[in-house]
Amino acid sequence: MSHSPTAEAEVAAELRALRPGLLPRYDAELPGARAAVLTRLWRGLAHEPLPWITGRARGAYGLELRLADGRTLRGPHADPYATHAYVTAVHLERRRYDDPARLTAELAAGAGVGPEAERFAAELGHSVAGLALSRAAADHPDEWPVGVSAGRERDWEWEQRVVDGHPFHPNCRSRPGFSVADQLAYAPEHRSAVRLGTLPVPADECLVTGEWPDELRDGERLLVPVHPWQAGHVLKRPYDEWRTARPLMSLRTLAVPGGLHVKTALSARLTSSVRDISPYSVEAAAVLSDFAAELAAHTSGLLDVTRTLGAVTAGIPDLAALLRESPAGYAGPGERVLPVAALATTRLPRDPEWLAAFTRLALTVGLRLLDLGVALEAHGQNLLIVLAADGSPLRLVYRDLADIRISPARLARHGIAPPALAGRLVTDDETALRRKLFGSLVAGALASVAGSGPALGAALAAAVPDLADTSDLTVLRRGPVPAKALTLMRLSPGTPGDRWTALPHPHVLEPGTVDQ
Structure with missing residues (x-):
């Protein structure tokens, strides 16, 4: 037809x-x-x-x-x-x-x-x-030779190998408002170099958290990094050129030389959402960054969280920016860091033993933090893996704290003071906490690397017996697995927030079949 x-x-x-x-x-x-x-x-x-x-x-x-x-x-x-x-x-x-x-x-x-x-x-x-x-x-190979490490200045190369976008969203490459010229110029899979700009804003009109660098100050004005698409299509203002940067998987976050990642406001709908930066996110950025560093200390060295160095908003979501560390800084000699989403583009994770080891590592960290009181949004873009020279999984790195969930009640049970935050990030709802982690990690990152229900089921079966027994693990064992109802959400724009569905536990799946 x-x-x-x-x-x-x-x-x-x-x-x-x-x-x-x-x-x-x-x-x-x-x-x-x-x-x-x-x-x-x-x-x-x-x-x-x-x-x-x-x-x-x-x-x-x-x-x-x-x-x-x-x-x-x-x-x-x-x-x-x-x-x-x-x-x-x-x-x-x-x-x-x-x-x-x-x-x-x-x-x-x-x-x-x-x-x-x-x-x-x-x-x-x-x-x-x-x-x-x-x-x-795309002209990337589908396999990376073991032993090749990426330097901090080229960490964007790993991100730009993710050609297909979201592994489960039907709108995986829908970018309304982006022409072909825009995609070729700004999209990471096209290996573009983007000339970021800055817009000056009086400092007394801005909300700033963390440390804002001298490079982005001009007397009584702050220089807010701006994406050229945003400047031309949304703000409709001229800007001063600043730094050449490489777009990462999220398109609006870019790597500049020297190990800095800049998250810009980009008011375009990418997959499901319009990607702006809310004043709430800027206000919470420094508090979350300090809190996450404290929390990572409870993972026995298995997790690092990239720091947010500074955040600024000019009072509107359309003009704001966050400055973050590059995850590559958490790699040791001979190690490399790459986003979990990039693993799905290689043949390395198809080995069952490797997949089981990665699953064990990811669940150990995710469930430990969930038990303490923090549910990560650990999908393949936010979650990165540190690989040894031989390709074996060593540790995890997490970035972008803007959509985690924090339970004051769980934190209190472990004697941890909750951060001074209110709003959408804070909840004691057990279902909401488990949905956040399991929906992003199990139905998202782990599934995308495994590539099928039976492969994921086998990895879980190998990993789960080695995990600490918690009430959250009991729920995960029993199933079903929560996942965002991505199609329903696109067909229900008048309903705020996430919508959810329940997927059959991968243990019950066989090749070519699924229980309904």
């Missing part, structure tokens, strides 16, 4: 004008990109509490979804932890769909999905086109 002509053709037309030599590769990558996004969408349809799906059942050849309008959607058995593009097509009644945007548009027309479905369909079309563009420009 036909595909999403608007997004795919728009990108092709822009490529023809900007990079005509890339166009054949882009065209060749489109079928794989459609399958990759369709696989992510199928995960949501199969496992999330979407109100217009009234039933799920095993069929003769796969999974059957009963829709509120009486139609049936059929596809393969759904492994919620799989990262390879195993869904090449699904059937709505007798009609075959291999394009996630076309499928979503058809569902919106008859299944009572809601008005947001048409917008979501358009985003999926752009996700397919953006993913094909990312893959077309």
Whole structure:
């Protein structure tokens, strides 16, 4: 059948004008990109509490979804932890769909999905086109030789190898407001160099926490680092050029020479959210940084947390910045640090013993902190691993404390004074704490590295007997595993906060099947 002509053709037309030599590769990558996004969408349809799906059942050849309008959607058995593009097509009644945007548009027309479905369909079309563009420009190997270490000044290279974006989000490469030229200029997978700028703001109009460097001061004014896209599209103000930087996985966080990472405000929707920096995040930054350093001391040397050196906001989320340490500074001689998301692009973690060792390390740290009273958002972007020269996992590094959860009651039980914070980061809700950790770490980082439910189940089975017995581990053993309902969230923009679903425990999965 036909595909999403608007997004795919728009990108092709822009490529023809900007990079005509890339166009054949882009065209060749489109079928794989459609399958990759369709696989992510199928995960949501199969496992999330979407109100217009009234039933799920095993069929003769796969999974059957009963829709509120009486139609049936059929596809393969759904492994919620799989990262390879195993869904090449699904059937709505007798009609075959291999394009996630076309499928979503058809569902919106008859299944009572809601008005947001048409917008979501358009985003999926752009996700397919953006993913094909990312893959077309990629020339990274899928395996790194053991023994090769990355210096601090080149830590961004590990980040730029992550071509496909979020491993489970259908909008993995949807960047509304970004033209092809913008993506080529600013996206990490295109190995771009970005000239960061600064905007001067009177110091008495700014909120500053931590130490703001002299380099970013001009008399009574503070110089706030600004992304050129933000300056041109949102702030619409001229800026002074500052430093050449390399974008990291999050696109709006960039590495500048010397080991500094700069998180800028970038008011564009990337996957699910508009990525600004709230005054609350700036106000909490220094307190969180000091608290995290204290907490890491309780992990027997298995975890370091990058420090936030300084944070500033000019009173609006559209103009703010955070300065952070590079995680590479926590590598010893012969060691290297790379984001966990980058592991999924190599063949190294497919070894079951390696995967079990990594799973044991990650759960030891995550569960220890959760028991103390802090739930990390330990997905593959925030969580980094320190590898020995032979590739074995040694320690973890965590960055970006903006969305952790802190339990004063749990901290008090361990004699730890809670940080002087209020607001969304603070909760004693057991379910919220466990969702935060298990949804990001087990259903996110560990699943993305394992690549499938059975592989993840085997790694958990090998690691869990060695873990300290806590009430949180008991809940994890019992299952199911919480995960953000990413598709439901995009179809419910009027509902604030995260929405959740429950995934079958990977112990119950077999290759090619899933219990419903």
